[in-house]
Amino acid sequence: MIDHIVFDIGKVLIHYDPHLPFARIIPDENERKWFFENICTHEWNLEQDRGRSWEEAERLLVELHPTREDHIRSFRRYWHEMVPHAYDSSVVILEKLIEDGRDVTMLTNFASDTFREAQKRFPFLQKPRGVTVSGDIRLIKPDVEIYHHHAKAFGLNPERTIFIDDAPMNIEGARKAGWKGVVFTDPQKLRNDLAAHGIEVG
Template structure:
Protein backbone atom coordinates (compact mmCIF):
# COMPACT_ATOMS: atom_id res chain seq x y z
CA UNK A 1 0.00 0.00 0.00
CA UNK A 2 1.32 3.43 -0.96
CA UNK A 3 1.47 6.01 1.80
CA UNK A 4 -0.12 9.37 0.96
CA UNK A 5 2.30 12.00 2.18
CA UNK A 6 1.15 15.07 0.30
CA UNK A 7 -2.31 16.23 -0.81
CA UNK A 8 -2.82 18.87 -3.52
CA UNK A 9 -6.10 20.71 -4.12
CA UNK A 10 -7.10 22.63 -7.21
CA UNK A 11 -9.08 25.78 -6.46
CA UNK A 12 -11.39 26.88 -9.30
CA UNK A 13 -14.49 24.66 -9.52
CA UNK A 14 -13.09 22.54 -6.67
CA UNK A 15 -12.89 24.91 -3.69
CA UNK A 16 -14.58 28.01 -5.14
CA UNK A 17 -17.21 28.41 -7.81
CA UNK A 18 -16.19 30.14 -11.04
CA UNK A 19 -18.63 31.18 -13.75
CA UNK A 20 -18.08 34.21 -16.04
CA UNK A 21 -21.69 33.93 -17.14
CA UNK A 22 -22.86 35.25 -13.77
CA UNK A 23 -22.06 38.94 -14.31
CA UNK A 24 -22.38 38.72 -18.09
CA UNK A 25 -25.94 37.45 -17.97
CA UNK A 26 -26.69 40.93 -16.62
CA UNK A 27 -24.22 42.80 -18.86
CA UNK A 28 -25.21 40.99 -22.07
CA UNK A 29 -28.76 39.73 -21.39
CA UNK A 30 -29.24 38.10 -24.80
CA UNK A 31 -27.94 34.51 -24.49
CA UNK A 32 -26.86 34.23 -28.14
CA UNK A 33 -25.03 37.56 -28.05
CA UNK A 34 -23.33 36.56 -24.78
CA UNK A 35 -22.28 33.20 -26.25
CA UNK A 36 -20.83 35.01 -29.28
CA UNK A 37 -18.90 37.35 -26.95
CA UNK A 38 -17.33 34.42 -25.06
CA UNK A 39 -16.67 32.46 -28.26
CA UNK A 40 -15.11 35.38 -30.14
CA UNK A 41 -13.93 38.12 -27.78
CA UNK A 42 -13.22 37.12 -24.16
CA UNK A 43 -12.50 33.50 -25.03
CA UNK A 44 -11.15 30.79 -22.75
CA UNK A 45 -7.89 30.89 -24.71
CA UNK A 46 -7.60 34.65 -24.07
CA UNK A 47 -8.39 34.25 -20.37
CA UNK A 48 -5.90 31.42 -19.81
CA UNK A 49 -3.09 33.78 -20.82
CA UNK A 50 -3.83 35.89 -17.74
CA UNK A 51 -3.55 32.65 -15.78
CA UNK A 52 -0.15 32.23 -17.45
CA UNK A 53 0.92 35.70 -16.28
CA UNK A 54 -0.15 38.20 -18.93
CA UNK A 55 -1.34 41.41 -17.27
CA UNK A 56 -4.97 42.42 -17.50
CA UNK A 57 -3.85 45.75 -18.96
CA UNK A 58 -2.08 43.97 -21.83
CA UNK A 59 -4.95 41.51 -22.26
CA UNK A 60 -7.54 44.26 -22.46
CA UNK A 61 -5.45 46.35 -24.87
CA UNK A 62 -5.04 43.37 -27.19
CA UNK A 63 -8.78 42.70 -27.39
CA UNK A 64 -9.86 46.32 -27.52
CA UNK A 65 -7.60 46.81 -30.56
CA UNK A 66 -9.36 43.87 -32.25
CA UNK A 67 -12.90 44.55 -30.96
CA UNK A 68 -13.21 48.28 -30.13
CA UNK A 69 -17.02 48.09 -30.08
CA UNK A 70 -16.77 45.69 -27.12
CA UNK A 71 -14.27 47.71 -25.07
CA UNK A 72 -16.58 48.18 -22.09
CA UNK A 73 -17.37 44.49 -21.74
CA UNK A 74 -13.76 43.53 -22.30
CA UNK A 75 -12.88 45.72 -19.30
CA UNK A 76 -15.88 44.32 -17.43
CA UNK A 77 -14.33 40.85 -17.56
CA UNK A 78 -11.77 41.92 -14.94
CA UNK A 79 -13.93 44.57 -13.30
CA UNK A 80 -16.67 42.05 -12.54
CA UNK A 81 -14.39 39.14 -11.70
CA UNK A 82 -15.55 39.14 -8.08
CA UNK A 83 -19.06 38.27 -9.30
CA UNK A 84 -17.68 35.24 -11.17
CA UNK A 85 -16.56 33.66 -7.88
CA UNK A 86 -19.62 34.08 -5.65
CA UNK A 87 -19.12 31.26 -3.17
CA UNK A 88 -17.01 28.39 -1.92
CA UNK A 89 -17.91 24.73 -2.20
CA UNK A 90 -18.37 24.14 1.50
CA UNK A 91 -18.07 20.34 1.34
CA UNK A 92 -14.74 20.51 -0.52
CA UNK A 93 -13.45 23.19 1.82
CA UNK A 94 -14.45 21.07 4.82
CA UNK A 95 -12.47 18.12 3.43
CA UNK A 96 -9.39 20.27 2.87
CA UNK A 97 -9.58 21.98 6.27
CA UNK A 98 -10.20 18.65 7.96
CA UNK A 99 -7.06 17.20 6.39
CA UNK A 100 -5.04 20.23 7.50
CA UNK A 101 -6.48 20.03 11.02
CA UNK A 102 -5.44 16.35 11.18
CA UNK A 103 -1.87 17.38 10.38
CA UNK A 104 -1.78 16.30 6.74
CA UNK A 105 0.54 18.11 4.33
CA UNK A 106 -1.84 20.05 2.06
CA UNK A 107 -1.00 22.50 -0.70
CA UNK A 108 -2.88 23.92 -3.69
CA UNK A 109 -2.08 24.11 -7.41
CA UNK A 110 -4.15 26.39 -9.60
CA UNK A 111 -4.48 28.15 -12.92
CA UNK A 112 -5.23 31.65 -11.67
CA UNK A 113 -4.13 35.18 -12.54
CA UNK A 114 -1.85 36.51 -9.82
CA UNK A 115 -3.98 39.56 -8.95
CA UNK A 116 -7.31 37.73 -8.90
CA UNK A 117 -5.78 35.02 -6.72
CA UNK A 118 -4.64 37.67 -4.24
CA UNK A 119 -8.21 38.99 -4.24
CA UNK A 120 -9.60 35.48 -3.75
CA UNK A 121 -7.32 34.95 -0.74
CA UNK A 122 -8.71 38.09 0.87
CA UNK A 123 -12.29 36.94 0.25
CA UNK A 124 -11.88 33.25 1.08
CA UNK A 125 -9.69 32.89 4.17
CA UNK A 126 -9.47 29.09 3.85
CA UNK A 127 -7.17 29.68 0.83
CA UNK A 128 -4.58 30.78 3.40
CA UNK A 129 -4.76 27.54 5.40
CA UNK A 130 -2.66 25.09 3.33
CA UNK A 131 1.12 25.01 3.65
CA UNK A 132 1.48 26.68 0.26
CA UNK A 133 0.11 27.27 -3.19
CA UNK A 134 1.48 27.24 -6.72
CA UNK A 135 -0.31 29.93 -8.74
CA UNK A 136 0.16 29.72 -12.50
CA UNK A 137 0.04 33.48 -12.97
CA UNK A 138 2.91 33.93 -10.53
CA UNK A 139 5.22 31.39 -12.15
CA UNK A 140 4.24 31.70 -15.83
CA UNK A 141 3.16 28.08 -16.27
CA UNK A 142 -0.32 26.59 -16.56
CA UNK A 143 -1.87 23.19 -16.09
CA UNK A 144 -1.67 20.82 -17.85
CA UNK A 145 1.90 21.81 -18.80
CA UNK A 146 4.17 19.18 -17.22
CA UNK A 147 6.54 21.91 -16.02
CA UNK A 148 4.02 23.26 -13.49
CA UNK A 149 3.90 19.84 -11.83
CA UNK A 150 7.67 19.49 -11.86
Protein backbone atom coordinates in the same frame (compact mmCIF):
# COMPACT_ATOMS: atom_id res chain seq x y z
CA MET B 1 1.14 5.61 0.97
CA ILE B 2 0.17 9.25 0.35
CA ASP B 3 2.13 11.94 2.18
CA HIS B 4 1.10 15.01 0.17
CA ILE B 5 -2.37 16.19 -0.90
CA VAL B 6 -2.57 18.94 -3.53
CA PHE B 7 -5.82 20.79 -4.28
CA ASP B 8 -6.86 22.71 -7.35
CA ILE B 9 -9.03 25.72 -6.44
CA GLY B 10 -11.53 26.79 -9.13
CA LYS B 11 -14.54 24.45 -9.32
CA VAL B 12 -13.05 22.34 -6.51
CA LEU B 13 -13.02 24.80 -3.59
CA ILE B 14 -14.68 27.90 -5.05
CA HIS B 15 -17.31 28.36 -7.73
CA TYR B 16 -16.37 30.05 -11.02
CA ASP B 17 -18.75 31.07 -13.79
CA PRO B 18 -18.13 34.10 -16.07
CA HIS B 19 -21.76 34.01 -17.19
CA LEU B 20 -22.92 35.27 -13.80
CA PRO B 21 -22.13 38.98 -14.34
CA PHE B 22 -22.43 38.77 -18.12
CA ALA B 23 -26.02 37.57 -17.94
CA ARG B 24 -26.68 41.14 -16.81
CA ILE B 25 -24.09 42.84 -19.03
CA ILE B 26 -25.13 40.99 -22.21
CA PRO B 27 -28.66 39.75 -21.52
CA ASP B 28 -29.17 38.09 -24.91
CA GLU B 29 -27.99 34.49 -24.51
CA ASN B 30 -26.90 34.05 -28.14
CA GLU B 31 -24.96 37.31 -28.16
CA ARG B 32 -23.31 36.41 -24.87
CA LYS B 33 -22.33 32.99 -26.22
CA TRP B 34 -20.84 34.67 -29.32
CA PHE B 35 -18.91 37.12 -27.13
CA PHE B 36 -17.28 34.34 -25.12
CA GLU B 37 -16.54 32.28 -28.22
CA ASN B 38 -15.05 35.14 -30.24
CA ILE B 39 -13.80 37.93 -27.97
CA CYS B 40 -13.21 37.13 -24.28
CA THR B 41 -12.49 33.49 -25.05
CA HIS B 42 -11.25 30.77 -22.72
CA GLU B 43 -7.91 30.87 -24.53
CA TRP B 44 -7.64 34.64 -24.04
CA ASN B 45 -8.38 34.33 -20.32
CA LEU B 46 -5.89 31.48 -19.97
CA GLU B 47 -3.07 33.83 -20.95
CA GLN B 48 -3.75 35.87 -17.80
CA ASP B 49 -3.38 32.59 -15.89
CA ARG B 50 -0.04 32.26 -17.67
CA GLY B 51 1.06 35.67 -16.40
CA ARG B 52 -0.07 38.21 -18.98
CA SER B 53 -1.29 41.43 -17.36
CA TRP B 54 -4.93 42.44 -17.61
CA GLU B 55 -3.83 45.77 -19.07
CA GLU B 56 -2.12 44.02 -21.96
CA ALA B 57 -4.97 41.55 -22.38
CA GLU B 58 -7.56 44.31 -22.57
CA ARG B 59 -5.44 46.43 -24.90
CA LEU B 60 -5.10 43.59 -27.41
CA LEU B 61 -8.84 42.98 -27.56
CA VAL B 62 -9.88 46.63 -27.57
CA GLU B 63 -7.63 47.21 -30.60
CA LEU B 64 -9.41 44.38 -32.42
CA HIS B 65 -12.93 45.16 -31.16
CA PRO B 66 -13.11 48.87 -30.25
CA THR B 67 -16.92 48.92 -30.15
CA ARG B 68 -16.80 46.22 -27.47
CA GLU B 69 -14.44 48.03 -25.11
CA ASP B 70 -16.87 48.28 -22.23
CA HIS B 71 -17.75 44.58 -22.45
CA ILE B 72 -14.07 43.62 -22.65
CA ARG B 73 -13.13 45.67 -19.60
CA SER B 74 -16.15 44.28 -17.74
CA PHE B 75 -14.49 40.86 -17.60
CA ARG B 76 -11.89 42.00 -15.06
CA ARG B 77 -14.07 44.72 -13.57
CA TYR B 78 -16.73 42.23 -12.51
CA TRP B 79 -14.49 39.22 -11.94
CA HIS B 80 -15.53 39.13 -8.27
CA GLU B 81 -19.07 38.27 -9.37
CA MET B 82 -17.76 35.23 -11.25
CA VAL B 83 -16.59 33.65 -7.98
CA PRO B 84 -19.62 34.13 -5.73
CA HIS B 85 -19.10 31.43 -3.13
CA ALA B 86 -17.02 28.53 -1.86
CA TYR B 87 -18.04 24.88 -1.96
CA ASP B 88 -18.49 24.48 1.78
CA SER B 89 -18.43 20.67 1.73
CA SER B 90 -15.11 20.70 -0.13
CA VAL B 91 -13.67 23.29 2.25
CA VAL B 92 -14.63 21.05 5.20
CA ILE B 93 -12.52 18.26 3.65
CA LEU B 94 -9.57 20.60 3.08
CA GLU B 95 -9.70 21.94 6.64
CA LYS B 96 -10.18 18.51 8.19
CA LEU B 97 -7.12 17.15 6.37
CA ILE B 98 -5.06 20.07 7.69
CA GLU B 99 -6.42 19.59 11.23
CA ASP B 100 -5.45 15.91 11.02
CA GLY B 101 -1.85 16.89 10.29
CA ARG B 102 -1.87 16.05 6.59
CA ASP B 103 0.47 17.96 4.30
CA VAL B 104 -1.86 20.04 2.11
CA THR B 105 -0.83 22.47 -0.64
CA MET B 106 -2.60 24.01 -3.63
CA LEU B 107 -1.76 24.21 -7.34
CA THR B 108 -3.93 26.47 -9.47
CA ASN B 109 -4.29 28.12 -12.85
CA PHE B 110 -5.06 31.66 -11.67
CA ALA B 111 -4.00 35.19 -12.57
CA SER B 112 -1.75 36.62 -9.87
CA ASP B 113 -3.92 39.57 -8.90
CA THR B 114 -7.26 37.78 -8.90
CA PHE B 115 -5.78 35.00 -6.75
CA ARG B 116 -4.74 37.52 -4.09
CA GLU B 117 -8.24 38.96 -4.26
CA ALA B 118 -9.68 35.47 -3.80
CA GLN B 119 -7.43 34.84 -0.77
CA LYS B 120 -8.83 37.94 0.93
CA ARG B 121 -12.41 36.94 0.20
CA PHE B 122 -11.94 33.26 1.10
CA PRO B 123 -9.57 33.07 4.10
CA PHE B 124 -9.41 29.27 4.01
CA LEU B 125 -7.17 29.65 0.94
CA GLN B 126 -4.45 30.75 3.37
CA LYS B 127 -4.67 27.61 5.52
CA PRO B 128 -2.69 25.09 3.39
CA ARG B 129 1.10 25.04 3.67
CA GLY B 130 1.45 26.93 0.42
CA VAL B 131 0.30 27.41 -3.15
CA THR B 132 1.70 27.52 -6.67
CA VAL B 133 -0.14 30.13 -8.76
CA SER B 134 0.34 29.76 -12.50
CA GLY B 135 0.32 33.51 -13.08
CA ASP B 136 3.27 33.92 -10.69
CA ILE B 137 5.54 31.42 -12.45
CA ARG B 138 4.25 31.67 -16.05
CA LEU B 139 3.46 27.96 -16.30
CA ILE B 140 -0.03 26.49 -16.55
CA LYS B 141 -1.59 23.10 -16.08
CA PRO B 142 -1.48 20.61 -17.69
CA ASP B 143 2.15 21.41 -18.64
CA VAL B 144 4.13 18.78 -16.76
CA GLU B 145 6.68 21.42 -15.75
CA ILE B 146 4.25 23.12 -13.37
CA TYR B 147 3.90 19.87 -11.41
CA HIS B 148 7.68 19.45 -11.28
CA HIS B 149 7.96 23.05 -10.09
CA HIS B 150 5.40 22.54 -7.35
CA ALA B 151 6.99 19.30 -6.15
CA LYS B 152 10.42 20.93 -5.97
CA ALA B 153 9.13 24.11 -4.30
CA PHE B 154 7.35 22.20 -1.54
CA GLY B 155 9.59 19.17 -1.21
CA LEU B 156 7.00 16.65 -2.40
CA ASN B 157 7.77 13.05 -3.23
CA PRO B 158 5.85 12.61 -6.52
CA GLU B 159 5.07 8.96 -5.86
CA ARG B 160 3.50 9.91 -2.51
CA THR B 161 1.53 12.88 -3.88
CA ILE B 162 -2.14 12.96 -4.88
CA PHE B 163 -3.70 15.78 -6.89
CA ILE B 164 -7.38 16.81 -6.86
CA ASP B 165 -8.64 18.73 -9.90
CA ASP B 166 -11.95 19.04 -11.77
CA ALA B 167 -10.30 18.80 -15.22
CA PRO B 168 -9.26 15.32 -16.41
CA MET B 169 -6.48 16.78 -18.60
CA ASN B 170 -4.92 18.37 -15.51
CA ILE B 171 -5.02 15.05 -13.68
CA GLU B 172 -3.33 13.46 -16.67
CA GLY B 173 -0.59 16.11 -16.47
CA ALA B 174 -0.07 15.25 -12.81
CA ARG B 175 0.20 11.56 -13.62
CA LYS B 176 2.85 12.32 -16.24
CA ALA B 177 4.81 14.00 -13.43
CA GLY B 178 4.60 10.81 -11.39
CA TRP B 179 1.77 11.92 -9.12
CA LYS B 180 -1.48 10.14 -8.39
CA GLY B 181 -4.66 12.02 -9.18
CA VAL B 182 -8.42 12.04 -8.77
CA VAL B 183 -10.97 13.96 -10.82
CA PHE B 184 -13.22 16.07 -8.61
CA THR B 185 -16.95 15.94 -9.33
CA ASP B 186 -18.47 16.25 -5.85
CA PRO B 187 -17.35 16.15 -2.20
CA GLN B 188 -18.66 12.65 -1.44
CA LYS B 189 -16.80 11.18 -4.41
CA LEU B 190 -13.68 13.01 -3.20
CA ARG B 191 -14.04 11.43 0.23
CA ASN B 192 -14.40 8.02 -1.40
CA ASP B 193 -11.42 8.59 -3.71
CA LEU B 194 -9.23 9.69 -0.81
CA ALA B 195 -10.32 6.67 1.24
CA ALA B 196 -9.32 4.43 -1.66
CA HIS B 197 -5.81 5.86 -1.28
CA GLY B 198 -5.79 5.30 2.48
CA ILE B 199 -6.84 8.80 3.50
CA GLU B 200 -9.91 8.85 5.73
CA VAL B 201 -11.60 12.18 6.23
CA GLY B 202 -13.57 12.28 9.49
